[in-house]
Amino acid sequence: MKLRQLHFVHEIVKHDLSITAAAEALFTSQPGISKQLRLLEDELGVPLFERSGKHLTRLTPAGEQIVQIVDRVLLDVDNISRVAKDFSDGxxxxxxxxxxxxxxxxxxxxxxxxxxxxxxxxxxxxxxxxxxxxxxxxxxxxxxxxxxxxxxxxxxxxxxxxxxxWNRALLLRPGHPLASVSNPGLKDLARYPLITYTFGFTGRSQLDQAFKAQGLQPNVVLTAVDADVIKTYVRLGLGVGIIANMAYSAEEDDDLVAIDAGHLFSRxxxxxxxxxxxxxxxxxxxxxxxxxxxxxxxxxxxxxxxxxxxxxxxxxxxxxxxxxxx
CATH class of the missing domain: 3.40.190.10 (Periplasmic binding protein-like II)
Structure with missing residues (x-):
């Protein structure tokens, strides 16, 4: 059993059982990986992958357990290098x-x-x-x-x-109706188009849960992964921005009105x-x-x-x- 063979198995699994993709990632040939995989399986006496023709379709039950051990072995090999480097040049x-x-x-x-x-x-x-x-x-x-x-x-x-x-801040253009409302509620926000993070980014789930808990449907008209993009479209008048409070700068964003939204959403x-x-x-x-x-x-x-x-x-x-x- 060779360490290189274990690397091949790890990369095949990592690239969704594509030997071609694994070969490209490792800068080697597809036939070379296939040969080494066969040699490893012969040595172990069990197949690691089920096959349909030349294609790998899934891990075998033995393969699933062996891959977990392979990952641990490769991590420990990496740890050996890390320990040595920490002592030689920390x-x-x-x-x-x-x-x-x-x-x-x-x-x-x-x-x-x-x-x-x-x-x-x-x-x-x-x-x-x-x-x-x-x-x-x-x-x-x-x-x-x-x-x-x-x-x-x-x-x-x-x-x-x-x-x-952390929590959130509301961003508005000066003159927006909510800019003069002290402590606006979720019902107030639900009346206006909203611009906020794409689902799955920067605590967006907390925002959706808050509206749902009150039986409200937010009118999200634009989403982005970038707070600076959200600010841009607030400035264009497309809606009320909801961003992480850390993303607001009183100096850089002095053309926008910011309202702390900690009372609206869970941290x-x-x-x-x-x-x-x-x-x-x-x-x-x-x-x-x-x-x-x-x-x-x-x-x-x-x-x-x-x-x-x-x-x-x-x-x-x-x-x-x-x-x-x-």
Missing amino acids: NRGVLSLATTHTQARYALPPAVTAFKKQYPDVTLNLHQGSPPQIARMAAEGEADFAIATEALHHFDELVMLPCYH STTHIGFRRNQFLRDFMVRFIETFAPHLKRDLIEQVIEIREPAERRAFVAEHVGEVPAL
Whole structure:
């Protein structure tokens, strides 16, 4: 059994059982992967995949269990390299963050700036995507950390730590009827066209739940993943914007009226997530502490030791303490 063969199996599964796509991702040939896969199956004495002609159709029961072990083996191989690098050159490396536009644009800059001052030789790779894409990148090892408000809880293999609470703001053009209403309610909002985040982004689920709880149907006329895009269309008069409060700047957005919407919606929580079995290099732990100072090294190490997702969540809820609000 060769490590290269395990890499091939991992990539085949990752690319929806396409040997062609796996070969392209690994810069090798499709026949070469097929040959190595056959050799591995012959050695193991069981097929890992069911086939229809030359195409792989699904994992066999044995394959499903073996793939889980393959993933752990490859992660441990990666951890060996991380441990060695941490001892040989702890202040140099690469840190990959997967996050949404809102986090990258408004929440992360202070932490990234402070982190880069402390670790100038660490290269930061910032990947943006939807919350499910972000969580999947962390779960599959394409990113070290996932930072998002939605979707991370769907991936049990991720350790999730709460970074901060936040709520929303209403954005209006001056002269809009709601601009003169103190503490507008959801019924007031439901009378006007709304512009907000695409479903699945930046706490959008909390917004929909609030309207539903009151039996209201919001008139959402435009959605976007980017708060700056939402602001643009509010300025054009298309509707009332509902954005994360952190995305409003009194200086940059002084042509808009902002109303705090904390009384309308439940607060949302942004989490940082990473694979439990992933070795965290020293600078990775320091990034978490920089981004969320209430998350200390001892706590992070204790959470990592807990195998069961439900137990991890209970431990975090009990021991994290007060989570700050933005």
